[in-house]
Amino acid sequence: xxxxxxxxxxxxGRFTPVGGALVLLVLLxxxxxxxxxxxxxxxxxxxxxxxxxxxxxxxxxDLRLDRSRLPTSAAQWLADLEGVAAIGGLATxxxxxGTGEQVEDAVLVGYGLDTTVLPAPPADGDVVVDRxxxxxxxxxxxxxxxxxxxxxxxxxxxxxxxxxxxxxTLWTSLPTWREVASSAAAAGPLPxxxxxxxxxxxxxxxxxxxxxxxIEDGGRVQAATxxxxxxxxxxxxxxxxxxxxxxxxxxxxxxxxxxxFFALLTLERVRVHAVLKAMGARTLDLVAGVxxxxxxxxxxAVLLGGGLAVAFTAVLPPDLPVRLVAGRxxxxxxxxxxxxxxxxxxxxxxxxxxxxAQALG
Amino acid sequence: xxxxxxxxxxxxxxxxxLSGAVGLLVVLLLFFQSVASALTGALTGALxxxxxxxxxxxxxxxxxxxxxxxxxxxxxxxxxxxxVAEAAGVVQGATTAVRPDGTEVDVVxxxxxxxxxxxxxxxxxxxxxxxxxxxxxxxxxxxxxxxxTVEVGxxxxxxxxxxxxxxxxxxxxxxxxxxxxxxxxxxxxxxxTDVVSWVAVRPAEGVEPAVLATRLTDxxxxxxxxxxxxxxxxxxxxxxxxxxFGILYALLYVVVTIVTGVFFLILTVQKRDAxxxxxxxxxxxxxxxxxxxxxxxxxxxLGALGGSAVxxxxxxxxxxxxxxxxxPATASTxxxxxxxxxxxxxxxxxRRVLAIEPAEATxxxxxx
Numbered sequence: 001x002x003x004x005x006x007x008x009x010x011x012x013g014r015f016t017p018v019g020g021a022l023v024l025l026v027l028l029x030x031x032x033x034x035x036x037x038x039x040x041x042x043x044x045x046x047x048x049x050x051x052x053x054x055x056x057x058x059x060x061x062d063l064r065l066d067r068s069r070l071p072t073s074a075a076q077w078l079a080d081l082e083g084v085a086a087i088g089g090l091a092t093x094x095x096x097x098g099t100g101e102q103v104e105d106a107v108l109v110g111y112g113l114d115t116t117v118l119p120a121p122p123a124d125g126d127v128v129v130d131r132x133x134x135x136x137x138x139x140x141x142x143x144x145x146x147x148x149x150x151x152x153x154x155x156x157x158x159x160x161x162x163x164x165x166x167x168x169t170l171w172t173s174l175p176t177w178r179e180v181a182s183s184a185a186a187a188g189p190l191p192x193x194x195x196x197x198x199x200x201x202x203x204x205x206x207x208x209x210x211x212x213x214x215i216e217d218g219g220r221v222q223a224a225t226x227x228x229x230x231x232x233x234x235x236x237x238x239x240x241x242x243x244x245x246x247x248x249x250x251x252x253x254x255x256x257x258x259x260x261f262f263a264l265l266t267l268e269r270v271r272v273h274a275v276l277k278a279m280g281a282r283t284l285d286l287v288a289g290v291x292x293x294x295x296x297x298x299x300x301a302v303l304l305g306g307g308l309a310v311a312f313t314a315v316l317p318p319d320l321p322v323r324l325v326a327g328r329x330x331x332x333x334x335x336x337x338x339x340x341x342x343x344x345x346x347x348x349x350x351x352x353x354x355x356x357a358q359a360l361g
Numbered sequence: 362x363x364x365x366x367x368x369x370x371x372x373x374x375x376x377x378x379l380s381g382a383v384g385l386l387v388v389l390l391l392f393f394q395s396v397a398s399a400l401t402g403a404l405t406g407a408l409x410x411x412x413x414x415x416x417x418x419x420x421x422x423x424x425x426x427x428x429x430x431x432x433x434x435x436x437x438x439x440x441x442x443x444x445v446a447e448a449a450g451v452v453q454g455a456t457t458a459v460r461p462d463g464t465e466v467d468v469v470x471x472x473x474x475x476x477x478x479x480x481x482x483x484x485x486x487x488x489x490x491x492x493x494x495x496x497x498x499x500x501x502x503x504x505x506x507x508x509x510t511v512e513v514g515x516x517x518x519x520x521x522x523x524x525x526x527x528x529x530x531x532x533x534x535x536x537x538x539x540x541x542x543x544x545x546x547x548x549x550x551x552x553x554t555d556v557v558s559w560v561a562v563r564p565a566e567g568v569e570p571a572v573l574a575t576r577l578t579d580x581x582x583x584x585x586x587x588x589x590x591x592x593x594x595x596x597x598x599x600x601x602x603x604x605x606f607g608i609l610y611a612l613l614y615v616v617v618t619i620v621t622g623v624f625f626l627i628l629t630v631q632k633r634d635a636x637x638x639x640x641x642x643x644x645x646x647x648x649x650x651x652x653x654x655x656x657x658x659x660x661x662x663l664g665a666l667g668g669s670a671v672x673x674x675x676x677x678x679x680x681x682x683x684x685x686x687x688x689p690a691t692a693s694t695x696x697x698x699x700x701x702x703x704x705x706x707x708x709x710x711x712r713r714v715l716a717i718e719p720a721e722a723t724x725x726x727x728x729x
Contacts, residue, residue, distance in 0.1 A: 017623035024619055030613045034606060036580045062465060067457055069515070103423045149419045150428040167597075186430050186558040187454035187472075187548035234467075238501075242396065243616050249385055256382040257620055263375055264627050320605055 003276070004289030008296055018261035019297050019304075022320060025254045026305025026336055027312065029247060034313055036243035038321035044110055044230045045130070049117040054208055055090070055229055056198040056215055057222045063232035063266040065092065070221065071192045078198055081214055082272055083206040088121070089174050089195035093181040094320025095149045097170055102137050105167040108147060108184070110177025113199045119158055121173045127154040131161050133168035135318040145170070148180045211244025247332075251339050258294055266290065267325035268348040273351065275357035286351050294344025347360045365652035369659065376656075379624050380664040383617060383699065385459040387668025388614045388675075390695055395676060395687040397502035397606040400533060401599055403425040404469030406497065407471060407531035407592045413478035413561030414570040417448075420583045424563040424595035425452045426628040427532065429559045433563070435581060436560055440581045446493055448555030449477035452541050453531060454548040458520075459512040460505065469531040470513065472544025481538060486524030495524035504535040510657075513537065518524075579652060621661055622706030625653060629710040637716060641722035649714050661703030665696040 008015060017059045041048075047055070047065070056078060064322035072089065079087050088286040089112045122128055133139055147170060154172060163169050172180075174195070182189055182226045190196065200223070208225055214287035216221040230236060266273070273286055278310070307327060313322050369376045408416065408426070417439060422429030433450060440448045452472035459465050475478045475488040484508050494511075498504030505511050505522045513520050520537065529534045539547065545554055557695045564573045570588040577586035587595065595601070630638075636649050669692050676687055 008566065017627060021616070021620050021623055024612070026617045028609075028616055031608065031612060035609075066455070094425075094427055096421055096425065096428050098421075103421055105423055105425060105428065115610075144422070147427070149421050152423055183456065185497075186556045187426065187452050187545055189549065191549075246389060246392070249389055253382050253616075255386045256385070258377040260375060260382065261627070262622060263378065264631065267375075268631055299469050316608070317604070320601060320608075322605075358437075 002080065003173065004293050005296065008110070008293055013294070014265070015297050016205055018258065020164070021257050021261070021286070022254065022266045022298060022336070023305045023308065024302035025250065025257065027236045027302050027308050029332045029336065030305065030309035030324065030329060031312065031322065032243060032247050032250065033332055034241060034322040034324045036247075036342070037325045038323035039239055039243075040230075040236050041323055042132075042161065042164045043166050043236060043326075044233070046090075046107065046165040046169055047226050047229050049160070049163045050090075050115055050199050051226050052116060052201075052208075053113070054200045054211055054215065054223050054225060056200055057196070059219060061222060062223050063222060063229055065196050065229070067194045068222075069190065070196070071150050071197060072195060074195050074221070075198060077199060078215065079213075083203050083211045083214055084200055086113055086201040086202040088199050089199045090199050091174065091177055091181065091190055091195045092165065093177070093189070095148045095180070095184040095185045097133065097145050097160060098137055098167075099139060099143060099145055104137050104147075104215065105134060106133065106147070107165045107167050107169045108172040108177060108180055109165075109169050109171045110181070110195075111171055112174055113201060115199070117160060117317055118171060119160075122157045122171070122178045124173050125154060126157040126172065127176075128158045128160055128171040128328065129156050130163045130168040130170065131159045132164045132318075133170070134159060136343075148184045150180075150183050152180045154180075190302050200280070217296050247335075251335050254336060255343045255346075258298070258340045258348035260343075261343045262281065262290060262294060262347050263350070266350050270350075270354060273354045274356055275336075277354060278356035283352055283354075286354075287345065289349055290344050290347055291341055293338045298337050298340030301340075306333070362462050365415075365568060365655040368652070369656060373630075374385065376660050380667065381663050382620055383664030383703070384668035384671065386613055386617050386620075386697065387665045387699055390610065390673050390699070391672040391687055391692055392675070393606050393609050393613070394691050394695065395672070398603055398687060398691070400602050402528060403500040403530045403533040404598050404602075405593045405596055406500075406528045407469070407481075407536055407597040408589065408596060410482050410529045411561060411589075413449075414589050415519045415564060415577065415586055417560040417572050417577060417581075417584050419499045419559075419665070420585050420591075421703060422585070423597075424449050424484075424585070424587065424592060426559050427455070430556050431560055431584060433555050433557055435699050436557065438581045439560055439562060441576060442573075442577055443468055444565050444573045445578060447478050447563045448566040449474045449479050449561050450541065451479040451561055452544040452548070452560050453532065453558040454544070455532065456548055458505075458535075458537070461509050461511070461519060462499060466502065467534045468513065469534045469536045470547050471531060471536060471538050471546050472541035473561075477561070477689055478563040481529040483524040483529075484524045484538075485527065488524065489539050490523075491540060491543060492519075492598055493539075493661055495522045495526040496522045497526040497529040497536045499530040499535050499537070499540075501533070501543065502535050504530075505537075511537075513648055517547065518547055520538040520547070539569045560584075560618070565663050580581070612700065614702055614707045618702045618706040620659065621703045622709055625657060625707050626713065627712040629653065629713045633717070634715070636717050637719070637721045640652040640717050640719040646715055649717070650711055653710055653714060654704065656706045657703045658700065661700055669696055 057068035091110045212223045418429040458468040509592045510521045544700040558628040
């Protein structure tokens with residue numbers, strides 16, 4: 001194994017081709033993962049902003065916020081339940097927002113409860129803005145944004161990060177939301193006495209699952225955690241399955257590439273390996289050497305590919321849904337190392353067949 | 362030819378590995394193209410395949426039919442503009458529907474004036490009337506068969522599907538075309554009758570849609586008019602899909618080129634001694650270069666064809682996952698590009714082969 005590592009050190013050029021191909025494959029894997037995470041995160045922001053709370057939806061909503069409608073009168077019933085510390089309504093509407101001539105797609109959210117992500121609901125006429133809107137449009141705190149088809153002017157009071165829901169979100173009080181939403185679409189607005197959901201904060205010491213059971217008792221409504229709601233989004237699940245399939249196929253390509261190159265390298269060094277065997281090296285030593293080379297080359301490729309992916313995604317336009325997430329990076333790194341190891345060991349059969357007598361020519 | 366094929370046969374494992382890698386990369390490429398095509402088609406079908414050549418939105422709608430609101434009386438103002446043959450309001454919104462088998466799906470309901478501008482260009486079956494609809498699948502979802510009855514909206518209003526609107530889905534969802542008055546009811550009791558989502562305009566004969574669109578935007582307050590093609594391109598998501606998948610295509614093309622190029626370069630270096638010998642015994646440069654290029658064509662070509670065949674099979678068995686909308690022309694073009702890139706990638710190997718001098722065979726160490 002020491003010989004193999006030394007060879008890597010002394011003759012890096014020999015491994016540059018496979019390393020270069022692996023760097024590109026790691027870049028591809030990370031960009032694919034970036035699209036998966038970017039798409040998922042950019043479509044679930046208004047859910048994730050409620051982390052640590054429960055969302056209560058109508059019983060027939062199938063855990064979908066856009067299918068849920070609850071009468072505002074249900075707030076009192078919920079507030080009286082044991083384990084409920086605070087409650088606030090939640091309602092969304094897709095619309096547009098912008099300053100001056102620049103108008104962007106946006107989702108206006110009416111809310112009534114602060115969370116670890118969201119500040120307390122702003123005063124009527126004010127709006128808390130997703131920082132993504134500031135990236136695509138020139139908006140600052142204190143600016144006025146015109147929202148909806150009638151251009152209702154709302155004053156930006158604060159920014160929040162990472163709360164996009166297919167488009168940048170704007171968070172306002174429920175009365176202001178209702179005022180804008182009533183004219184935001186030609187069809188299907190929420191009735192004046194309804195919200196899509198209620199957000200419920202548990203009292204200290206009460207677990208979310210306990211509170212979920214309490215709320216759902218009787219079957220009048222559905223209660224769910226943020227993770228359960230995100231998991232119920234068909235589009236998120238479908239695109240996750242699709243991208244995972246693509247990433248798996250890319251890992252198979254990585255395996256084939258590593259196997260191919262180490263097969264060629266082994267072929268080139270049959271006589272060297274035969275000499276080593278003739279001098280007493282065991283087949284296991286040769287296998288360990290090839291495995292070490294494959295892992296080291298893959299590790300370097302992961303580092304370089306990772307750096308390249310960070311640089312590459314940094315220059316992409318901000319409206320493209322690409323997000324590099326550390327957890328995904330670690331999965332890609334581990335997958336690449338394991339796949340490269342398996343690819344390197346593809347030459348095992350050839351190494352086993354090397355006869356020490358071949359050293360004599 | 363003889364040498365090239367014999368070498369592939371004798372070393373079939375390594376060539377099969379390369380062919381397999383190229384094949385899988387082609388599968389990925391074609392798969393991306395299919396998904397992108399299905400997504401784009403499912404987003405744009407309703408607008409692209411309706412019969413009005415000019416589309417009019419609310420001025421602040423950002424060319425988004427779901428965010429657009431146009432006062433109903435604006436339709437009359439638009440009709441009065443010179444060059445307009447006919448205009449009709451369209452209501453568009455999202456809701457849910459229950460299939461005959463009981464499954465619930467997201468749908469888009471489009472309210473039209475049947476036969477007026479905004480009606481899908483191709484409907485197999487009857488135009489919608491009260492209580493009936495023309496349905497379109499979305500590319501990933503076949504939609505609702507003609508003759509079935511679906512329950513639409515929160516009130517689960519039964520609607521009989523009497524026509525199939527061809528490739529006319531909106532927002533990537535199965536789409537139901539109903540009379541406009543019905544749409545408001547299906548989309549929710551609080552729906553407004555004093556507004557429409559957008560207005561479909563048919564120009565008078567001889568009037569250019571682009572010219573009319575400019576004229577309408579200038580003549581009527583609070584609207585933005587676009588020719589149909591521009592409206593399709595401006596739909597939310599279309600540009601993002603095109604650019605995102607473009608990045609993935611580019612990365613895949615680069616990977617195919619590098620993997621193929623590096624493989625043939627290593628192969629050339631490894632058999633350099635044999636090539637020197639061939640040159641020394643009289644083989645011309647062309648005789649040693651042709652087998653390399655032939656191998657590229659055979660290995661990459663077989664990989665690309667295999668990848669295309671696998672993709673075609675996947676699209677056939679699982680259209681709801683892969684979209685199933687890959688055109689033969691797109692597949693052929695991609696395969697040709699991969700093959701061309703394979704040949705380009707062999708440049709380094711070919712240069713090495715061309716640099717070989719027959720005299721090297723006489724030098725110390727010339728044949729290893």
